[in-house]
Amino acid sequence: MPVNRPRPTIPCPSAAALILAISLLVLTAPTAAAEPVDWDKGGQAKEGGSDRTGIFAAARIQYSGSVAKGGGTGNVTSSDVNWTPPPCWYAPYLGAKDFKKEMSKHIDSQLNTPGMGGTAGAALGETKRHYEDGFGIPGKPGYKDYNVENDGKGMFWAGVENPNEPDYLKRTSCTDLPFWVENGDAPPPQYEEAISPEILAALAYQHMQLPDTKVTLAPAANTKVNLPTWAWLDKAVFDEVQATAALNVPGFNIQATTTARPVSLKLEPGTKDAETYPASGECVINADKSIGEPYAKGKADQTPPCGLKYLRSSGDGTYKLQATITWDIDWTGTGGAGGDLPNGTFGNEQAVTVQEIQAVNR
Structure with missing residues (x-):
């Protein structure tokens, strides 16, 4: 059965x-x-x-x-x-x-x-x-x-x-x-x-290459203890930067452009034995899109609007001055889309030699 x-x-x-x-x-x-x-x-x-x-x-x-x-x-x-x-x-x-x-x-x-x-x-x-x-x-x-x-x-x-x-x-x-x-x-x-345009904007941000701008110093690479050092960036080499990401296929074509605009410069002397101008070390952008002010004869006794002063000699070495630029970043894309992205930063190191001023009493 x-x-x-x-x-x-x-x-x-x-x-x-x-x-x-x-x-x-x-x-x-x-x-x-x-x-x-x-x-x-x-x-x-x-x-x-x-x-x-x-x-x-x-x-x-x-x-x-x-x-x-x-x-x-x-x-x-x-x-x-x-x-x-x-x-x-x-x-x-x-x-x-x-x-x-x-x-x-x-x-x-x-x-x-x-x-x-x-x-x-x-x-x-x-x-x-x-x-x-x-x-x-x-x-x-x-x-x-x-x-x-x-x-x-x-x-x-x-x-x-x-x-x-x-x-x-x-x-x-x-x-x-x-x-x-x-x-x-x-x-x-x-x-x-x-x-989407927003994703493309973020990818353009990720791939963006900011200029390797070196801050101009006066005195240049060598300065003296307690001597104010002027720092500035000229507007001609300090301008906005753009990066674009695009996707083009039949029936679906989009793009986005991410734009970075410089807004400030942060100076970090590389040692605690230093002062910055202004005290925060952050120099804001000027109306003409430059930062700081070039040194000129007759300004030796003036306080620079953007700069620093070392209080101790660097000895046989150098101090690593870190100059970091902050960029305001936004984007625009296909169909009128657009918006803000987080600020971006990029910094360079510059070697600075600080010498002691020797005085002889007779």
């Missing part, structure tokens, strides 16, 4: 498991699946290189203006310790037909891997249903046949790592399912990390 046994059940993966599975799939796809992001202004440097893996957005972010070479991080330090550039974002990746070709190949490859089963295998199966049969998960609609019927009318968007983000967990945190965006449409509002 046959025995009725309960049929085995296949575990149904949660939305979280499904997202994890597809995230792992996306992050382990070969770089050949798409053109890597171009991080520099001239189109030379590529994100990651041939030894990296990961799906990268086919769209290129291009930088122009005063930016670091080779796609590196610029020399601006944010005055807000809580502000950081985006560690990752979502950007246009592939059209529907190309996405189907790449994604279906990798899903089938994973499903045919020996030992693939359990929750991971079930999740991959649901992933296949998501893109082939229109299976949806909460807040994320599915797609019939990878949305091929709309090929040319939009693109699938995928997560992109910021190669300048040192924290691996943050850099790889954009692990959501690739999603479809029609040409000319904004990404769904739940994707806060989707590329």
Whole structure:
């Protein structure tokens, strides 16, 4: 007599498991699946290189203006310790037909891997249903046949790592399912990390290269104990700086320009045995956009509006004068967007020799 046994059940993966599975799939796809992001202004440097893996957005972010070479991080330090550039974002990746070709190949490859089963295998199966049969998960609609019927009318968007983000967990945190965006449409509002003028402005900030401006001193490299030293920056070499980040793909063209304007100069003598002018050591910008005042004959007995005075000799060495410029930074972008970004700072060290004035009594 046959025995009725309960049929085995296949575990149904949660939305979280499904997202994890597809995230792992996306992050382990070969770089050949798409053109890597171009991080520099001239189109030379590529994100990651041939030894990296990961799906990268086919769209290129291009930088122009005063930016670091080779796609590196610029020399601006944010005055807000809580502000950081985006560690990752979502950007246009592939059209529907190309996405189907790449994604279906990798899903089938994973499903045919020996030992693939359990929750991971079930999740991959649901992933296949998501893109082939229109299976949806909460807040994320599915797609019939990878949305091929709309090929040319939009693109699938995928997560992109910021190669300048040192924290691996943050850099790889954009692990959501690739999603479809029609040409000319904004990404769904739940994707806060989707590329936007504001994100581009932050990336332009991260890549911005401020001028290596040396403060003019009088006396120059050698000064005397208790002798006021004048410091200034001429307006001709102390002007605003701009960096632009742009993303241009069919149906989605945006850009943002970040502008830095100098506002003050902070002098730190490199020793406690010194005084600064003004006492705070912070020299504000003048009406003509210069800082401080050049020394001229006849001013030896005057107090400089911007400068310092050393009270002790530097001996056989030098003092490291730190001159840090604070820049007011804002941005403008596509569609009239714009706003403020945290002030930025950049400083230079200058070696100063301080000599003791010798006096002989007869």
